[in-house]
Amino acid sequence: MIRFLITCLAVGLALATSAMAQSSPGPLRIEITEGVIEPLPFAAPVFIAENAAAADVAQDITRVISADLRGTGLFREIPSSAYISTITSFDSPVQYADWKAINAQALITGSVEQTANGQLVVRFRLFDVFADQQLGEGLQFVGSPDSWRRMAHNVADQVYERITGEGGYFDTRVAFISETGPKNARLKRLAIMDYDGANVQYLTDSRNIVLAPRFSPNGDRVIFTSYESGFPRVYLLDVATVQRRQLEGLPDTMSFAPRFSPDGNRIVYSEESGGNTDIYLYDLNTGQRTRLTEAPSIETAPSFSPDGSQIVFESDRSGRQQIYVMPASGGEARRISQGQVGRYGTPVWSPRGDLIAFTFQNAGRFHIGVMRTDGSEERLLTASFLDEGPTWAPNGRVIMFTRETAGADGAPALYSVDISGRNLQRVATPGMASDPAWSPLLP
Amino acid sequence: MRRSLYASAGMHIGLIVWVAIGGIVRESDPVEFQVTGVSIISTSEFDAMTRPQTAPAAPVTDTPAAPEVTSPTPTPRPPEAEAPAPEVAQPAETAPPEAEATPDVADLQTPQAEVTDDIAALPSPPQGDPTAAPSATPTPQEAPRVAPTPAPVPEPEVETAPDVVEQPTTPEPSDAPVEEVTPSAPEEATTEIVTEAEEPSAGSIAPQASVRPTARPDRPASVETAAPAPAETAPPVAEEDPLAAAIADAVAEAASAPAPTGPAQPAGPPLTAGQRDGFRIAVQQCWNVGSLSSDALQTTVVVGVDMARDGRPETGSIRLIEATGGTNSGANQAFEAARRAIIRCGANGFDLPEESYDHWRSVEMVFNPEGMRLR
Incomplete structure (x- = not known):
């Protein structure tokens, strides 16, 4: 009996001491997990x-x-x-x-x-x-x-x-294709403007079709595709002097979809040969050309990762257009787009390296979307008759793309959207515009 | 009988089938003929009608000829392909496309470098008084006063005596001798005396006697005698019950714990769960993460703040206690957003019970943006 009482007394004493320790005066602690999202x-x-x-x-x-x-x-x-x-x-x-x-x-x-x-x-x-x-x-x-x-x-x-806490993107420029004329006879010119549409200047005339301009990492050059020779070829243009030249050493085949490497010394592009399209690497200093893919399918729209170690591209090797990632030196590619329906294309690696923007087509609608570099967390940001060709702002938070309206009077225009899918805005341009390419922050 | 039944059923089925599909096999409705009215004329009448067309032009009737309308010569409409393309309103495209065969190079060389070549940090301006009330310069105009001079202070009203509240007083101990009171039995409460023995017990269900537990049986003598010798010589500690040892430890720990002192205990009742929730909701409705970077949205910050008794946060006391999950830059942005939330929503004081002030005079707020990140 005495033993039982001692046990009760001891346990009670211990609990009381513990309770007093817990209730000792300290700051009130509250956890806030929900906020508001507003400008x-x-x-x-x-x-x-x-x-x-x-x-x-x-x-x-x-x-x-x-x-x-x-x-x-x-x-x-x-x-x-x-x-x-x-x-x-x-x-x-x-x-x-x-x-x-x-x-x-x-x-x-x-x-x-x-x-x-x-x-x-x-x-x-x-x-x-x-x-x-x-x-x-x-x-x-x-x-x-x-x-x-x-x-x-x-x-x-x-x-x-x-x-x-993120870098800005206001002191930047955008290269784009300025379009005029009816839909079946469009005249296209390479143009450049401030990111907000001011100070538009034209870099080429409209005698030849030009496509897909891309800025160099420091913004001093633009590489693009032109039909000047009758079929698509890659050209390099110096922004300051507006002098352009065709890349030397390329065979007389169609070359298109060029994009700079992060160091600005190489270009990755697509080349068609014998009805097959593969991805090639071109060294701007030596003129050396290296084939990165060898598949009977169409591989195109390559884009470097910011660290230059990987290349993301689109391919229809599985029967439908999907997005793949391979080492920058070529080699085995792994598919990252996981969708069971629709077609994925024009992937572009974010400057921050965390996301890949792409065009998605399904059920007659086009979307601009983003996904993690492993294909997870895919999100579609836009939807319309035709949305395509995303390009990243240098801070990796905003995407600009082309949106074209339907019908015989359909016209392309430039739009921008936050990676959250909010704040969809039309970019002011003097006329029809397509194929935007966002420059880095100006020096 | 059955034969007539079959015959009837067959006829009915035949009738139903004819009604149902009769329309299908029936010939389609005849196409309506379009009837055009004609009139029969003689050969002479026909000749009379056709003669004027072949005869030389001459006025047949006396009616004056209508004045000849001089219409402009119709020009053939140009084919669609040669029509000028509909021009989209493009200010910069007024010139023909070939006009810019050689783009204006000089315009491209904007003085870009000049802007960033000379970036100089500026000294801070003199600090304004953060506690100052909003300046009155542009405040709305006051309504015109009826009396330009302030009215004199009114005479105080007749003072009324404060209400006297009798306070309960404890009797003062007096030195007067206290009379000794002889204890006496209480007054009678019943009419007759019933002794315990006379109490009726027949209807009672209480047990009349409890069963005593049986005595514990004696330990068998063989256990004691069979115990090994070392057990007898072992120290008494070895024989202690582990429970007793644990109790002893607990008692010792309890005795060694510092006794809580009186003033450190918060006064007043602690906040209820509802009050805590109200406080949390009041802060979170000002916690704006819309302008935070992805890095900051990865950062959970613990922010400490001291509170005034009126529920307002003391702005100068807001401090970052801990940041996890992001970079230093992200932590700074997250802290600034949290600080803005506390100050903004606490500007008029949080709704906290004053009697519990000791419980919320110092607060730590954990701002966890996990649920606010992009997915």
Whole structure:
């Protein structure tokens, strides 16, 4: 009996001690697993014009910055009519309470000055309003007045990067095929523009059909396919001089679908010979040509992984178009597209290396989709009569592609979409456009 | 009988079949004839009708000729193939396609390098007062006051005496001698005295006597005598029950544990599950992960914050305690998003019971974006 009582007493004492230890004062801990997904509100008062000569461009720069950020779908601009505070000087202290009151979570202030030697100086600061502090350091850009758009894009890139943690993509260009004329007699020209459709310039005339331009890794060259010789051949064009040349050493057969390697020294492309299409590697320095695939099926649309170790391409070796990955030196390829229906094509490796974008066709509809590099987590982002030819923004978050409408009056246009499938937008172009290729960030 | 039945059934079936498929074998409806009305004329009438066509042109009737309409010479419509292509509105395409056989090279050489050649960090501006109220400069105009000068302070009303609340008082111990009270029996409560022996017991179901347990049987003598010698000489510890040892350990551990001190215990009732959920929901509705990078969405951050008694977070106390799953950059972005959520939704104070303040004066919030990632 005594033993039983001792046992009860001891157990009770131990439990009481444990309970007291657990209930000892400590911070309350809560776990938050669900948030909201909505654009982040920001305020961008018109940049201060330090002198009269900079008044107009200050407004233009502010407008471009706001448009860049709004266009991502990640930010929402608070209209200036809601402002309580006014920014009267670039160096004046920020009245955080005023911006909190209108729920501006980010505040961009800046100034523009045109110096005596004609240079344009753009300064900006970014503030985390609810943290009552500046986000990163203020920066200053100097350039010629003609480059004011690039300076605005640079400011927007900085803001985007500081808030999202990802690199921006505003100071970039897009090469594309500009099209004119009726559907059965289209004239095509190689063109280049800012990512937002500004500053369109034409790199070729419309006498010959051109297709599939692709930027070099540093953006100084464009490789594309042209019918200048009567059948498709690969050409290399220097963006600065607009001088182009046909790749030497290629046999007189059809060559197409070229794309640069990450180091910019090689080109992977498709070559047709005797009714069979295979993938080849071409060394730009030596002119050496290496065959990577040898199959009786059609292998085309090759694209390097960012580290240059692998190549993703499309092939119909299984009877339907599917996506395969093989070593960059050739060899055994493994199929990564897992769909049991439809056809997969035009795979493009993301600059971040984590995803592969592709075109998917099924039941008379075309889609742009993404999948992991092993084929898992496939997601279709768009659907329409004809969506094809994805190209990645340099930050790997946005995809641009061609969408063509149905019917005799159907016309191609450029669209962009976030990899989440949100924020589908048409890219402004002066006319019909197709085959976009996104450049890296400009140096 | 049966024969007539079969005959009747056969006729009925035949009738049904004829009704059902009669339409199929029936000839299709005749095509309607199109009748055109004709009139019979004589040879002379026919000649009269045809003669004017072969005769030289001459006015047959007196009616004046209608004025000749001078219509422009119809031009043949160009074939479709030669029609100009419908031009899509393209500002840059107004020139013929061949116009840019040699693209303008000079335009391509935009001063790209100039922009990034001179990027200079700027000093921070003087810090504003974060705690300042929104400035009043652009605030909405106040309504016109009736009295331009503030009204004088009104005379205080007649003071009323506060309500007297009698507090229960404990009797003061007095030094007066206490009278000794002789204990006495309580007053009578019944009319007759019933002794215990006289109580009726017939209807009771209680046991009259409990059965005593049988005594434990004596241990067999052989066990003690057969015990090995070492067991007798073994120390008493070896004979201890393992349970007793465990109890002893537990007691010792309990005795050695530091006794909780009084002030460290949080005062007030702890938060209920509903209050905790309400707090969590209040924060998460401001936790905006829409602008976070993929890296930040891989990062779980634990953020500590001290709370004021009115439920507002103390902004300066928000700190990153722990980050797991991502890079440093991702952790920074995730922390900033979490901090914005706490500050924004706590600006007016979270709905927390003040009597439990000790329980929530310091809070750790785990922001886990696992369910918010792209799939």
